[in-house]
Amino acid sequence: MLDKFASGSEAPESKSPQPISTSSEWTFELIQEYDRAIGALAEEFGLDTYPNQIEVICSEQMMDAYSSVGMPVGYHHWSFGKQFISVENNYQRGLMGLAYEIVINSNPCIAYLMEENTMTMQALVIAHASYGHNSFFKGNYLFRSWTDASSIIDYLIFAKNYISRCEQRHGLNEVEAILDSCHALMNYGVDRYKRPYPISAVEEERKQQEREEYRQRQLNDLWRTIPKLGDGVEETKVKRFPEEPQENILYFIEKNAPLLENWQRELVRIVRKLAQYFYPQRQTQVMNEGWATFWHYTLLSELYKRGQVTEGFMIEFLQSHTNVIYQASFDSPHYSGINPYTLGFSIFSDLRRICESPTEEDYLWFPDIAGSNWKETLQFAMRDFKDESFILQFLSPKVMRDMKLFCISDNDKENDIIVSAIHDERGYRQLRENLAGQYNLGNREPNIQVYSVDTRGDRSLTLHHTQYKRRPLGKDSTEVLKHLHRLWGFDVHLNSLNGDEITASYHCPEQGRDRSEGEEESMLIPKPI
Amino acid sequence: MSYIIDRRLNGKKKSTVNRQRFLRRYKAHIKKAVGDAMNSRSIMDMDKGERISIPTRDISEPLFSHGAGGHVERVLPGNKQFTAGDRIPRQGQRGGDGGGSGASDSGEGVDEFVFQISQEEFLDFMFEGLQLPNMIKQRLAGNESFQIVRAGISNEGTPGRINVIRSLRAAHARRIALTSSKRRNLRALENDLTQEEEKDTALRDQRKIEALKTQIADLRSRIQRVPFLDDFDLKYNLLIRQPKPRSRAVMFCLMDVSGSMNQATKDMAKRFFLLLYLFLQRSYEYTEVVFIRHHTSAKEVDEEEFFYSRETGGTIVSSALKLMRRIIQERYPDNEWNIYGAQASDGDNWNDDSSTCHRILIDDIMPHVQYYSYVEITPRDHQALWEEYESVRTLFPSHFAMEQIVDVQDIYPVFRQLFSQKVTA
Numbered sequence: 022m023l024d025k026f027a028s029g030s031e032a033p034e035s036k037s038p039q040p041i042s043t044s045s046e047w048t049f050e051l052i053q054e055y056d057r058a059i060g061a062l063a064e065e066f067g068l069d070t071y072p073n074q075i076e077v078i079c080s081e082q083m084m085d086a087y088s089s090v091g092m093p094v095g096y097h098h099w100s101f102g103k104q105f106i107s108v109e110n111n112y113q114r115g116l117m118g119l120a121y122e123i124v125i126n127s128n129p130c131i132a133y134l135m136e137e138n139t140m141t142m143q144a145l146v147i148a149h150a151s152y153g154h155n156s157f158f159k160g161n162y163l164f165r166s167w168t169d170a171s172s173i174i175d176y177l178i179f180a181k182n183y184i185s186r187c188e189q190r191h192g193l194n195e196v197e198a199i200l201d202s203c204h205a206l207m208n209y210g211v212d213r214y215k216r217p218y219p220i221s222a223v224e225e226e227r228k229q230q231e232r233e234e235y236r237q238r239q240l241n242d243l244w245r246t247i248p249k250l251g252d253g254v255e256e257t258k259v260k261r262f263p264e265e266p267q268e269n270i271l272y273f274i275e276k277n278a279p280l281l282e283n284w285q286r287e288l289v290r291i292v293r294k295l296a297q298y299f300y301p302q303r304q305t306q307v308m309n310e311g312w313a314t315f316w317h318y319t320l321l322s323e324l325y326k327r328g329q330v331t332e333g334f335m336i337e338f339l340q341s342h343t344n345v346i347y348q349a350s351f352d353s354p355h356y357s358g359i360n361p362y363t364l365g366f367s368i369f370s371d372l373r374r375i376c377e378s379p380t381e382e383d384y385l386w387f388p389d390i391a392g393s394n395w396k397e398t399l400q401f402a403m404r405d406f407k408d409e410s411f412i413l414q415f416l417s418p419k420v421m422r423d424m425k426l427f428c429i430s431d432n433d434k435e436n437d438i439i440v441s442a443i444h445d446e447r448g449y450r451q452l453r454e455n456l457a458g459q460y461n462l463g464n465r466e467p468n469i470q471v472y473s474v475d476t477r478g479d480r481s482l483t484l485h486h487t488q489y490k491r492r493p494l495g496k497d498s499t500e501v502l503k504h505l506h507r508l509w510g511f512d513v514h515l516n517s518l519n520g521d522e523i524t525a526s527y528h529c530p531e532q533g534r535d536r537s538e539g540e541e542e543s544m545l546i547p548k549p550i
Numbered sequence: 551m552s553y554i555i556d557r558r559l560n561g562k563k564k565s566t567v568n569r570q571r572f573l574r575r576y577k578a579h580i581k582k583a584v585g586d587a588m589n590s591r592s593i594m595d596m597d598k599g600e601r602i603s604i605p606t607r608d609i610s611e612p613l614f615s616h617g618a619g620g621h622v623e624r625v626l627p628g629n630k631q632f633t634a635g636d637r638i639p640r641q642g643q644r645g646g647d648g649g650g651s652g653a654s655d656s657g658e659g660v661d662e663f664v665f666q667i668s669q670e671e672f673l674d675f676m677f678e679g680l681q682l683p684n685m686i687k688q689r690l691a692g693n694e695s696f697q698i699v700r701a702g703i704s705n706e707g708t709p710g711r712i713n714v715i716r717s718l719r720a721a722h723a724r725r726i727a728l729t730s731s732k733r734r735n736l737r738a739l740e741n742d743l744t745q746e747e748e749k750d751t752a753l754r755d756q757r758k759i760e761a762l763k764t765q766i767a768d769l770r771s772r773i774q775r776v777p778f779l780d781d782f783d784l785k786y787n788l789l790i791r792q793p794k795p796r797s798r799a800v801m802f803c804l805m806d807v808s809g810s811m812n813q814a815t816k817d818m819a820k821r822f823f824l825l826l827y828l829f830l831q832r833s834y835e836y837t838e839v840v841f842i843r844h845h846t847s848a849k850e851v852d853e854e855e856f857f858y859s860r861e862t863g864g865t866i867v868s869s870a871l872k873l874m875r876r877i878i879q880e881r882y883p884d885n886e887w888n889i890y891g892a893q894a895s896d897g898d899n900w901n902d903d904s905s906t907c908h909r910i911l912i913d914d915i916m917p918h919v920q921y922y923s924y925v926e927i928t929p930r931d932h933q934a935l936w937e938e939y940e941s942v943r944t945l946f947p948s949h950f951a952m953e954q955i956v957d958v959q960d961i962y963p964v965f966r967q968l969f970s971q972k973v974t975a
Contacts, residue, residue, distance in 0.1 A: 049554060056552045073552035082557065085564040100611055102572030105565040106665040129553070136558055151552065197575070205612050350628020359627055427629040429638070431622040437637035443629055456625040467614050492620030500612035 040331045045139040052077075052134075055144045058329055059152060062320050067396050068156040071170065072129040075151060079136045084108050086123050086133055090299075093131065094177045096184040096291075098200055124150035126158040126302070128170040141337040144330070148320040153313030160404045161308070163301035173298060179225045180291045187284050199285050202504035203271065203292035208466055210271030210293035211300045233283045266485065267471040270505070271296070279480060280510035289508070304407045304462055311365015312403055315373075318342060318366070348424065359456075367420045368412070372399055375417065382418060408460035416453045418444075428455045433491075464489055469515070481512035488519045494527070502529040573671065579604045580667065584675040585962060600672045603662040677829055680969040696791040707786025716785035724783060729773045736769045798836035799888040799920075801827060802877075804870045806895040808845040809862040815927045818955055819894035820857050822925055825965050826892050834888065840877060844870035846900075850877065867899045867935060868906040875914045884918040891915065891922040899935040908938040916946050923968055924952040 041058060042051050056075065063070065078086070088105035089095040125131040132150040134143055158164050188196045203210070267273045274281070275289040302309070321338055324330045330338075348363040349355040375383045376395035383391040390398045402415055427443040428451060442448030442455070458464050472485040482505070486494055494517055506513045506529040517525040573580060583602045632638075667675070703716055743762045746754060803823045805816070830837045841856035842848055845863040848870040874891065882889060899907070916922065924939055926932065936952070943950045953964045 049556065052554055053552075056554070060552065075552055075554045076557045077555070078557045078560075079562065081562040082560065082564070085562070088565050088568065097567045097571060099568065099571035099575045102565065102568030102570070103609060103663075105569055106572060107663070110665050133557075193571075193574075197571075201611070208613065348627055350630070351626035352628065352630075356628075359625070424627045425629040426625055426627055427632055428623060428625045431624065431640075433619050433621070436640065438640055440632045440634060440636040440638065441623065443632055443634050445634070448634055452625060455623045458623065459625055465616075467616055469614055488620065489616075490621040490623075492622065493617045495615035495617040497610075497612035498614060501614050504612070 039328075040334070041329050042140050042334075043331055045141060045333075045337070047138070047140040047143050049077075051140060052143055052147070055140075056147050056151070058324060059144065059148050059320050062323055063148075063152040063156070063316070066316075066319070067400065068152055068316070069159055070130065070152060070155040071127075071159050073151040073155065074129040074131045075134060075147065076131060077134050077136055080112070083123070083133065083135055084112060092177055093125065093174065094181055096181045096200075097188075098204075099197065100201075100204065122146040122150045124154045125173075126154075126164060126168060126170055126298075127173050130155040130158060130170075139337065141334050142341065144324075144334075145317050145321065145338055145341060148317035149313045152320065153316035154309060156316070157305075157309050157312045157403060160400070161301070161305060161407075162405055163305055163407055167301050168298050176225060176294060179229075180295070183226075183229070183287065183291065187288065191284065196288065198507065199288045200292065202507045203289055205501045205504040206270050206274075206508075207292055207296045209469060210269060210289075210296040212269055212272065212297060213300075229287060233287070262474045262476050263471060268468075269293075270469070270471055270484075273471045274505075274508045277474070278509050281508065285508075301407075304409075304460075307361040307365040307368075307408045307460060308403065308406065308411050309365070310362045311367075311369050314342075314345060314362050314366040315369035315399075318370075350425070363424070364412075364420075367423060368415050368417070369399060369402070371417050371420050372402060372415055374419075386417060387415075409457045409462075412460060413453060413457040416456065418449050421449060421452055426452055426456065428452050467492075467494055472516075479512060481514060482509050484513070484515045486515060486517040488517060488524070491519055493517060493525060498527050499529070502527050506530070573667070576604055576609065577675075579608065581675050581678070584672060587672075601664055601666055603664040606663050609663055673828060673832060677832060680829065680966065696793055698789050699792050701788045701790040703785045704788040705782070705785065707788065711787045711789070713785045713787050717779070717783050720785055721779045721783035724780060725776055725778070728776045732769050732773050736766060736773070739766050739769065797834045797888065798838070798886075799830050799834040799890060800838045800840060800882050801830055802840045802842060802874050802889070802891045803856065804842050804844070804874065804891065804893040804895075805856065806845070806865055806867070806870075806898070807843045807859075807861050808865040808898065810865065810896050810898045813860075815896055816857065818927050818958060818961060819925070821958070821961050822894060822955070822965065823892060825961070826890070826923070829969065830890060840874075842870050842873050842877075844873075848873040865895075865898045865900060866903050867895065868903050868910055871907055871910040871915060875910060878915075878918055889919040891919050893922070893924045894927060895924075895935070896928045897926045897930070897933045897935055899933065901934065904934040904938040907935065908942060911939075911942050912945060916942070916949060919949065922946075922950050924950075925955050925964065926952070927955045929956050 041054050052075065056073070060073075084105060086093075087108050088101050095101065122135070123133045130151065132146065132155075134146050138146065158170060164170070184196060184200075263273070263277075271289055271293040275286050275293065278286075281289070321330070321335075325332075325335050346360065346363045346366050348360045349357075372390070373395045375387055375391050376393050376398050379387075379391035402411065406414060421444040425444055428441050428448070430439045430441040432439075442451040444452065468487045468489060469484055470487070472483045474483070475481045484505075494515075498515065502513055502515055513529045515527040516523045517527075580602050583604075584600060587600045703713060739762055743759065743766065746759050746762065805811075805819050805823075807816070811819075827837070827839060839853075841851050841853060843851055843856055843861075844865075844867065845861050846866045846869065850873065851859075870893075878884070878889060911922070926936060932954075939950075939952050943952060951968045953968060955961055955964055
């Protein structure tokens with residue numbers, strides 16, 4: 022990256038405009054000016070953004086923002102407190118620096134700048150968050166179709182108020198218990214096929230009341246177990262419930278858990294909505310960060326080329342930029358996975374290179390984009406992909422070589438770990454597929470679905486885990502099952518399946534002492550005559 | 551168009567509630583840590599915050615995740631020597647370069663979640679569930695502080711304190727009172743007028759109508775002239791200064807410094823005194839401490855000397871009690887002070903002195919103090935002093951307490967025992 026910048030710097034075409042600032046102190050006027058300059062440039066490059074709201078905050082407020090996942094308002098829960106305490110501790114003991122910015126996918130797009138940043142850092146952050154991330158939020162298909170930037174803040178306010186009302190009415194412990202359970206299942210509360218409707222807080226409140234009334238009137242399917250007299254034939258044909266396996270466990274709970282109170286269902290719903298909101302972010306980390314990094318680099322380099330920033334500014338900027346995209350190699354003690362900033366930035370930069378100065382190899386690998394207009398190609402790549410498909414589509418051999426990627430295959434049936442592919446002609450495709458697979462949420466998280474409910478028996482809920490490459494479930498599973506049990510109210514079973522064979526089963530309550538209670542319970546249910 | 555907003559002045563403590571929720575949830579853990587800290591801390595920093603550590607597995611939030619095993623393909627950066635097909639022996643490999651979060655599972659049980667609680671929080675946990683007995687005398691001492699309280703409504707005051715509602719209500723009442731007879735007349739006249747006007751044209755008395763009309767107009771203008779708001783309608787909020795009673799307490803620390811008390815015993819006594827002092831400080835706005843140390847004779851000393859200087863000699867406990875009695879009489883009249891006594895000793899006393907102690911306590915000290923606690927720091931059997939004190943306890947069961955401390959670990963439990971909240975029957 023450094024060399025690229027140098028080549029740009031050789032031709033400071035017209036040094037006529039004065040640099041915007043020369044000192045490292047920032048002022049509000051300067052921020053405004055930088056924002057104007059960067060904004061104008063972003064428009065030239067064709068970035069489409071939400072309006073920006075830039076907020077300057079101090080480090081303590083940054084820690085607050087950290088612990089509420091960046092949300093400006095949030096309901097109260099101990100886990101955020103835990104988060105806050107650990108951030109505060111690490112920060113005070115100098116174990117970690119705070120991020121320079123946090124940006125929220127909302128309309129207007131809110132970006133937090135830290136008061137401690139220098140002018141250069143503020144400009145970097147503005148370019149990164151207010152134009153990079155912002156345009157990604159507005160353009161990427163996942164964000165466009167699954168989140169509603171204009172109503173998220175309203176919804177958060179509604180959620181906060183609703184939950185604190187519940188706390189007053191039903192007690193802190195009750196509410197906390199339900200929220201704990203919901204958080205444990207948060208990743209299984211996402212609807213992947215339907216787009217939620219945009220609603221405002223007021224409307225949400227009204228709807229919530231409607232829902233409550235409706236539920237009150239509605240007789241739950243699960244209770245409809247009293248058999249009709251006369252036709253014994255019907256009984257033999259037991260209808261499965263649910264008819265199809267359900268992957269949205271929280272939704273299933275909200276609609277079908279027999280014992281939940283209305284307010285508890287509403288809490289489930291709130292957590293589910295938030296999970297939905299964060300779902301695209303979890304799927305586009307590499308792209309999102311890569312995109313923002315690519316643009317802060319491009320925009321600020323362009324500013325320099327036009328003589329609007331000084332050399333000192335550029336040196337400081339490049340230093341933090343190289344820190345951001347630093348990738349430790351796998352055997353370094355600092356290694357903690359692939360840095361999404363590096364990967365994303367490399368792919369986007371390489372895409373631009375492929376468009377502007379394609380090589381033989383590029384024509385072979387990317388026949389349709391080599392030599393095309395880079396701005397359009399990048400926009401296309403940003404709009405219509407998520408991490409998995411983005412890597413599968415655009416990870417070029419050059420990036421694999423630069424990052425020296427290699428793939429190991431860790432199979433518990435083998436004695437050794439095998440290096441299955443490296444960055445060479447034979448390995449490119451496999452590497453790319455495997456790396457993409459690593460970003461597939463479906464592979465990352467165990468695939469667990471609601472399989473059936475014993476509507477005529479003890480109302481137990483059975484889940485199926487479909488194993489991915491024979492990978493078993495982690496140790497926490499029994500704990501999570503306890504949470505599920507709390508929400509469902511009756512026995513919960515989880516079977517882990519490899520193909521059709523059940524390899525492990527988890528139960529809550531633990532099996533062994535079960536039947537004595539179970540019998541009592543089933544006595545309550547009328548037996549068919 | 552971008553909006554740039556300065557939020558630095560906004561609230562910073564947004565996470566306070568969440569933090570409190572966290573502390574509340576892990577109260578049991580924190581209390582245990584506080585209890586441990588009590589025993590291990592040096593005496594001087596008893597009132598600082600504390601680092602609390604909780605096993606990570608107790609506070610983890612469980613999620614479904616993949617466990618180790620099965621077939622995992624992993625892409626890593628920074629290849630140096632590998633080529634496709636290389637075999638790497640499996641040894642500790644999984645933890646070493648394993649993918650991010652999976653690796654930490656193996657370290658379970660070792661990890662501790664460590665954080666700092668403030669002094670305030672520390673003391674809250676430390677004294678939770680404890681109560682100072684007999685806090686009846688929330689006595690006022692010299693009127694040093696005032697608080698401003700509302701004291702109803704007055705007719706005089708500064709414009710800034712006008713009570714709008716009361717003023718307008720008064721004005722309304724005045725207007726009704728001043729105009730009621732006129733309005734009654736007005737209604738009567740208007741009645742007459744309409745009656746007159748409804749009569750047949752021939753019978754109408756035009757002059758009477760005229761007269762009525764002038765009368766009505768006259769009355770109307772007089773009603774109009776009653777002012778909407780008059781000076782004496784104005785009502786003001788009245789604020790007065792009230793002397794604020796200040797509760798204050800004096801604590802007498804009595805310690806035996808005779809030869810039989812070694813440094814370790816004194817150290818324990820000191821810890822006990824300090825706990826009591828911190829506790830008093832939380833309960834009273836103003837606390838004074840009187841240090842009395844004694845061997846064969848008693849002396850009032852400052853803190854430094856009390857704890858660190860060393861003397862030898864025999865032991866006459868009553869000398870300290872006599873000094874305490876004198877100081878109470880001279881400086882701390884019991885109608886102005888809450889008086890607490892705390893005595894630490896190893897139980898040694900001059901043989902015939904114990905009965906003197908008994909007498910002084912019963913006659914001169916117990917009637918004046920809120921609470922008197924005696925700790926005997928000894929691993930040995932009790933002597934005469936303990937027995938005499940036991941008889942004092944039977945006489946003043948709610949004002950006198952005594953416990954035995956054998957080693958440092960006992961101090962906090964004994965303290966808790968002495969001040970645990972008594973369930974009132």
